[in-house]
Amino acid sequence: MEFLNYFDNVFTIYHIALLVGGTFAGIILGALPGLSPTMSVALLIPFTFHMKPESGLILLGAMYTATVAGGAISAILVNVPGAPANIATALDGHKMAQDGKAKNALHYCFISSFVGGIFGVFILIFFTPPLAALSLKFMSTEMFWVAILGITIIATLDSKSVIKGLLSGLFGLMLATIGEHPTNAVERFVFTDHLESGVHIVVGLIGLFAMPQVWNLLENFYAKKNRVFSATGDATLTQSFKLVFSKLKALSIGSIIGSVIGIIPGAGGQIAGIVAYDQSKKVSTNRENYGKGEPEAIIAAESANNSMVGPSLIPLLTLSIPGSPTAAVLLGGLLIHGIFPGHDIFTKNPEVIWTFIDSLIIAQILMLIIGLFLSRHSKWIMKVPDNYMAVGILLLAVFGTYSIQNNYSDVLIMFILGTLMYFGSKAGFSPVPVVLGLILGTMTEEKFLLGNLIGNAKGSSFQHFTSGTINIVLISLCIASIVYGVYSSRKSKKIKA
Amino acid sequence: MKIINVTKVALLALASMMLLPVQADYPEKPIGVMVAYGPGGATDFQARIATLASGNADLIGQPIYILNKPGAGGRTGWNWFASEASKDGYMLGSYNVPHFIAQSIVFDTKYNINNLEPIGNWGADPAVLIVGKDSPFNTVGELLAHAEANPGAVTISGAGKFVGHHIAFLQFAKASGANLTYIPASGGVDALRMVKAGETVAGFNNLSDSARSAADLKILAVADLARHEYLPDVPTLMESGVDVDDSSVNFRGLMVPSGTPQDVIDYLASRTPAMFNEGKTQGKMKSTNSPSRVMSRDEVIAMWNERQAYLTELLAGLK
Numbered sequence: 001m002e003f004l005n006y007f008d009n010v011f012t013i014y015h016i017a018l019l020v021g022g023t024f025a026g027i028i029l030g031a032l033p034g035l036s037p038t039m040s041v042a043l044l045i046p047f048t049f050h051m052k053p054e055s056g057l058i059l060l061g062a063m064y065t066a067t068v069a070g071g072a073i074s075a076i077l078v079n080v081p082g083a084p085a086n087i088a089t090a091l092d093g094h095k096m097a098q099d100g101k102a103k104n105a106l107h108y109c110f111i112s113s114f115v116g117g118i119f120g121v122f123i124l125i126f127f128t129p130p131l132a133a134l135s136l137k138f139m140s141t142e143m144f145w146v147a148i149l150g151i152t153i154i155a156t157l158d159s160k161s162v163i164k165g166l167l168s169g170l171f172g173l174m175l176a177t178i179g180e181h182p183t184n185a186v187e188r189f190v191f192t193d194h195l196e197s198g199v200h201i202v203v204g205l206i207g208l209f210a211m212p213q214v215w216n217l218l219e220n221f222y223a224k225k226n227r228v229f230s231a232t233g234d235a236t237l238t239q240s241f242k243l244v245f246s247k248l249k250a251l252s253i254g255s256i257i258g259s260v261i262g263i264i265p266g267a268g269g270q271i272a273g274i275v276a277y278d279q280s281k282k283v284s285t286n287r288e289n290y291g292k293g294e295p296e297a298i299i300a301a302e303s304a305n306n307s308m309v310g311p312s313l314i315p316l317l318t319l320s321i322p323g324s325p326t327a328a329v330l331l332g333g334l335l336i337h338g339i340f341p342g343h344d345i346f347t348k349n350p351e352v353i354w355t356f357i358d359s360l361i362i363a364q365i366l367m368l369i370i371g372l373f374l375s376r377h378s379k380w381i382m383k384v385p386d387n388y389m390a391v392g393i394l395l396l397a398v399f400g401t402y403s404i405q406n407n408y409s410d411v412l413i414m415f416i417l418g419t420l421m422y423f424g425s426k427a428g429f430s431p432v433p434v435v436l437g438l439i440l441g442t443m444t445e446e447k448f449l450l451g452n453l454i455g456n457a458k459g460s461s462f463q464h465f466t467s468g469t470i471n472i473v474l475i476s477l478c479i480a481s482i483v484y485g486v487y488s489s490r491k492s493k494k495i496k497a
Numbered sequence: 498m499k500i501i502n503v504t505k506v507a508l509l510a511l512a513s514m515m516l517l518p519v520q521a522d523y524p525e526k527p528i529g530v531m532v533a534y535g536p537g538g539a540t541d542f543q544a545r546i547a548t549l550a551s552g553n554a555d556l557i558g559q560p561i562y563i564l565n566k567p568g569a570g571g572r573t574g575w576n577w578f579a580s581e582a583s584k585d586g587y588m589l590g591s592y593n594v595p596h597f598i599a600q601s602i603v604f605d606t607k608y609n610i611n612n613l614e615p616i617g618n619w620g621a622d623p624a625v626l627i628v629g630k631d632s633p634f635n636t637v638g639e640l641l642a643h644a645e646a647n648p649g650a651v652t653i654s655g656a657g658k659f660v661g662h663h664i665a666f667l668q669f670a671k672a673s674g675a676n677l678t679y680i681p682a683s684g685g686v687d688a689l690r691m692v693k694a695g696e697t698v699a700g701f702n703n704l705s706d707s708a709r710s711a712a713d714l715k716i717l718a719v720a721d722l723a724r725h726e727y728l729p730d731v732p733t734l735m736e737s738g739v740d741v742d743d744s745s746v747n748f749r750g751l752m753v754p755s756g757t758p759q760d761v762i763d764y765l766a767s768r769t770p771a772m773f774n775e776g777k778t779q780g781k782m783k784s785t786n787s788p789s790r791v792m793s794r795d796e797v798i799a800m801w802n803e804r805q806a807y808l809t810e811l812l813a814g815l816k
Contacts, residue, residue, distance in 0.1 A: 197568025
């Protein structure tokens with residue numbers, strides 16, 4: 001219970017000010033496309049340069065916590081996920097917003113983010129040593145199977161037809177192969193200098209979600225189609241709390257899956273969100289409503305991506321191995337303050353580390369309060385006229401894309417990809433499998449090639465990929481996921497027939 | 498008509514400003530440093546530390562800001578820097594030797610050491626040969642004996658292709674004659690994870706990062722000419738009987754594109770060593786475990802040329 005001794009350090013006026021400021025700014029930044037948690041933390045690190053280590057880490061921790069939740073705001077209100085972690089939230093969250101239930105959706109999002117987030121921090125506090133050892137067992141082959149597990153659910157995630165889902169997923173996988181070959185550094189499909197560094201995941205995310213939205217809004221505006229906005233679902237806070245806590249299955253699936261994904265090196269929120277969404281769909285009694293504005297879907301996805309935060313720090317703090325892309329950036333933030341991760345970090349720098357962890361708990365609470373407060377004003381965004389909204393999203397998309405790598409080519413890629421997606425969506429294709437293909441394709445290819453090189457050196461690559469308890473468990477999960485997908489689509493066909 | 502005239506005059510004025518050699522009062526506004534890697538990485542944060550003191554009047558006299566242009570192992574940033582960055586001394590770039598030289602030899606890049614001018618060097622991080630803490634190998638000799646008995650089975654991780662770790666691997670394999678397998682991870686952190694987890698038999702990684710993780714690793718040797726102050730008990734590869742020099746040491750420093758006025762280059766070159774050596778900067782380098790090595794422009798020119806010649810030869814068969 002050592003963590004209880006350091007709350008005093010958090011409750012100084014300076015640190016509370018940092019936490020409130022960091023959380024508020026984090027929610028807003030998180031909601032802007034392009035300023036993903038990874039990007040926001042990276043940009044903030046130089047600002048912590050002149051602070052004391054614990055103050056700097058408190059600010060970074062608050063930012064990490066709040067941006068992950070903030071990304072859901074834009075996912076729900078304008079169908080543009082603020083970060084890859086919020087893709088699954090957009091599926092049902094935006095449907096709810098279109099039905100006039102934006103405020104309810106935001107309530108569910110912040111309450112379940114809070115529950116998942118606190119769960120994750122307690123995992124960090126109580127289970128660091130055993131989970132750090134487990135995290136080391138996830139090597140290239142295990143990470144490859146995790147990525148494959150993600151790929152098995154691409155097709156069924158958000159498509160009217162499995163064929164269109166598969167085609168979109170394939171397109172995403174192909175986008176992932178543009179640029180440098182992961183292990184022999186040869187350039188592939190680089191027809192122009194603009195594609196030299198491939199399609200960045202967040203560039204793809206912004207293009208595929210934001211641009212079709214811009215064109216749709218403009219189309220509506222010129223067609224003089226008025227959006228009917230009726231605030232039907234003005235749930236009170238008590239009702240929202242009651243609803244979230246009545247969905248214990250979705251909450252616990254989200255929190256547990258998020259925590260497990262958190263300790264896997266490099267996996268992070270984007271995978272936690274969709275895997276939790278898919279698993280909760282499979283066991284839900286409301287599964288037919290997923291994709292049509294089902295609160296359970298939001299609860300599973302958002303509790304997962306926030307519960308990932310705490311556990312992603314487990315391998316980071318003790319082994320210097322980041323559990324998520326954002327944790328990788330946070331490593332730089334630790335080193336800059338002379339805090340070196342290691343098994344003795346809790347004995348060598350107890351003051352700094354425990355203060356940091358305690359501040360994560362406070363950050364979750366502040367995120368809940370500030371988030372719920374902001375939800376009250378969501379109707380203003382829903383009422384913005386289409387033409388203003390289109391211009392606003394376009395500006396944010398261009399600005400957000402450029403800021404990722406300070407590269408003009410990214411803006412061009414974003415624009416072209418997004419415009420293609422607009423026409424694709426007219427033909428019934430969804431951006432979700434495309435962006436998941438892009439994210440998972442990068443990971444699958446890299447991990448496969450590395451595992452293959454190591455396996456060949458050991459004698460047999462096939463054996464290398466199929467031996468070991470975790471590999472076998474993951475392979476079984478992949479098979480189960482495919483079999484279940486086929487089975488459930490047949491069943492629903494029969495019902496229709 | 499009037500508007501066109503005004504535009505013409507403005508354009509002429511602009512053109513003449515660009516033709517004039519840069520002014521005596523350089524620098525009169527903040528200076529950028531392009532870093533070819535993302536924020537938060539070692540090159541990024543060392544660049545920020547090394548340029549902390551630039552605002553002092555007796556040093557550069559203007560604050561320095563960092564512009565990150567990551568992508569394609571650094572090539573996106575370096576290509577941009579050589580072909581598009583302004584040549585007026587207000588945009589400097591950071592280099593990583595041997596990475597940027599090796600990549601300009603292997604790939605079709607818009608930059609090479611002939612269209613870039615070094616300013617000064619702030620750091621040098623040698624590669625070290627590491628194995629996991631539970632590894633049966635305690636010396637370079639034992640590792641090589643195992644490699645000889647099992648050709649190709651010894652896997653060695655590093656932070657990708659054509660970076661310092663890869664150069665160290667190539668030199669090590671060539672000098673020892675052993676049949677080894679290089680595993681190019683997606684970055685130094687993942688390469689280190691592979692060794693800690695026992696996924697690869699060994700690895701080449703940064704001395705600074707490995708020294709910090711000493712509890713999870715055994716550091717067998719340093720790929721440098723002399724032992725390092727952070728690891729006084731670890732022998733060099735040469736001491737261990739493998740003839741590998743310091744060609745893989747990761748040197749970091751500042752440069753400008755060719756075409757920058759000579760007086761600007763001279764101004765920067767005369768003041769950067771003092772900036773890198775400033776007391777607070779050196780303190781911060783030490784507390785973050787970033788090995789410092791300050792070198793003047795002339796020393797860097799000699800080092801670049803030597804590396805260019807050596808790497809061209811080493812990489813000849815790998816293009």
